[in-house]
Amino acid sequence: MIIKGDNLEALKALLPYYKGQVKCIYIDPPYNTGSAFEHYDDNLEHSTWLSMMYPRLELLRELLAENGSIWISIDDDEQAYLKVICDEIFGRKNFVNNVVWQKKYSPANDTRWLSDNHDFIIVYAKNKNLWEPNLLPRSDTMNARYKNIDNDPRGLWKPCGFSVKTYTKEYDYSITTPTGRIVYPPSGSCWQTSKENYEKKLADNRIYFGKNGDSKPQIKQFLYEVQQGMVSKTIWLYDEVGHNQIAKKEVQILNAADVFATPKPERLIERVLTLGSNPGDLVLDSFLGSGTTAAVAQKIGRRYIGIEMGEHAITHAAPRLKKVIDGEQGGGGFTFYDMGEAIFDEKGNINKRIDFKSLAFHIWFSETKTAMREYKKSPLLGVFDNAVYYLLDNGILGDKKVNGGNVLTSKIFEILPKPDNRKHKKVIYGEACRLSSDKLRKENITFKQTPYDIKAG
Numbered sequence: 001m002i003i004k005g006d007n008l009e010a011l012k013a014l015l016p017y018y019k020g021q022v023k024c025i026y027i028d029p030p031y032n033t034g035s036a037f038e039h040y041d042d043n044l045e046h047s048t049w050l051s052m053m054y055p056r057l058e059l060l061r062e063l064l065a066e067n068g069s070i071w072i073s074i075d076d077d078e079q080a081y082l083k084v085i086c087d088e089i090f091g092r093k094n095f096v097n098n099v100v101w102q103k104k105y106s107p108a109n110d111t112r113w114l115s116d117n118h119d120f121i122i123v124y125a126k127n128k129n130l131w132e133p134n135l136l137p138r139s140d141t142m143n144a145r146y147k148n149i150d151n152d153p154r155g156l157w158k159p160c161g162f163s164v165k166t167y168t169k170e171y172d173y174s175i176t177t178p179t180g181r182i183v184y185p186p187s188g189s190c191w192q193t194s195k196e197n198y199e200k201k202l203a204d205n206r207i208y209f210g211k212n213g214d215s216k217p218q219i220k221q222f223l224y225e226v227q228q229g230m231v232s233k234t235i236w237l238y239d240e241v242g243h244n245q246i247a248k249k250e251v252q253i254l255n256a257a258d259v260f261a262t263p264k265p266e267r268l269i270e271r272v273l274t275l276g277s278n279p280g281d282l283v284l285d286s287f288l289g290s291g292t293t294a295a296v297a298q299k300i301g302r303r304y305i306g307i308e309m310g311e312h313a314i315t316h317a318a319p320r321l322k323k324v325i326d327g328e329q330g331g332g333g334f335t336f337y338d339m340g341e342a343i344f345d346e347k348g349n350i351n352k353r354i355d356f357k358s359l360a361f362h363i364w365f366s367e368t369k370t371a372m373r374e375y376k377k378s379p380l381l382g383v384f385d386n387a388v389y390y391l392l393d394n395g396i397l398g399d400k401k402v403n404g405g406n407v408l409t410s411k412i413f414e415i416l417p418k419p420d421n422r423k424h425k426k427v428i429y430g431e432a433c434r435l436s437s438d439k440l441r442k443e444n445i446t447f448k449q450t451p452y453d454i455k456a457g
Helices: 007-018 046-063 076-090 195-203 244-252 266-276 292-299 312-329 356-368 410-415 437-442
Strands: 002-004 022-027 064-074 095-102 118-125 157-161 218-222 282-285 303-308 336-338 380-384 387-391 425-430 445-449
Touching: 002 312, 007 046, 007 303, 007 356, 022 046, 022 266, 046 064, 046 076, 064 076, 064 095, 064 266, 076 095, 076 118, 244 266, 266 292, 282 292, 292 303, 292 312, 303 312, 356 380, 356 387, 437 445
Parallel strands: 002 303, 002 336, 022 064, 022 282, 282 303, 387 425, 425 445
Antiparallel strands: 064 118, 095 118, 157 218, 380 387
16 A cells, blocks of 8 residues: 555554554654755754654554564664654653664765764564564575585584583583594583483484594584574674665666655665564555665565655655566555545534545544454444444435434334344444433433534544
């Protein structure tokens, strides 16, 4: 899903549909550097910039899953200020790390002070007790250290030291090599296990004595037994995840005449999404820019929502995704949206042109503060916390007749689908109510009149 429009309004509109469902959020907001480049107003005062970011971060937190994480690219100018407001919004206890990304591969020799070669990515979990990052794939260099020089049927292995510096007397014993040489652990050290366990490992062909069978023992570490991935460090070098110039070339392929000023390389975003999500998870970028996050998500099998305010949603992001889908990806698709009708007008009144589905999602969210997971065009919106919610079908569609379905009458109430537990409180939205107060009380009904009782939040 690609949405063209103001991200504050778009995030508000997404809440009734996706609250608590986004596994990983990456954003690359304007850095407030004073450069004032074309695609964003990047020349804001600090206080204005913070005021712009604060409500957006609050909404992003609401959209984030309980076991989700948010990754925010930022530079030195605003990093400290951003962390302070993130501590307030996400909770200081949920701060994960401050990643350093080497964005340039050479120094700026014309700089007046120090050459700025890095940016930051601030990482927060929604709930640090529930979130943990995935492992990064093992590199070819790491796997190349494993051989199988003795054709062991268990596959690739590498020799590792068999002695340890933490001394235990029971682990200090002599070992006889295949050539008959007697060896001992280094002075002040001992073997890593007991004599009994050593004999078991020797019988299992897990001890290696070197090419000629005359060296001190080493333990065979098999590739299939090691952790199939690696923990991410907090310094990401450009040869691992790319740099600014690579990112610009990636965008230039799509639009050579209008290169986005500060794109991020695809390998950088791939690392974020690899650490923060799994195939099929929903990821979100509300400052989509040239579309890098959506393109990477498409390539590695994530569902995605991207929000972009400017025309480059059309000139950059959409063509980039089409190229990915038509080319290397060879399948899938995306939907492009402009921001539609607002539920409320500038005076806070409900928009008379809003459709039933949009109103149903809004009412459900305003009542339960949760996203509606299943939608059926039915007056029964769902059951939540011992209450069942209804929106009378024709009320928003303009049917003014008493028997048309928008007015709560005895006949309409009898045909409404009921939950198994009839004792549930019933909250019914409709244009008017013809039931007596005694009937409402007897049936445990709270009636709310549309449009007047529909709240904006």
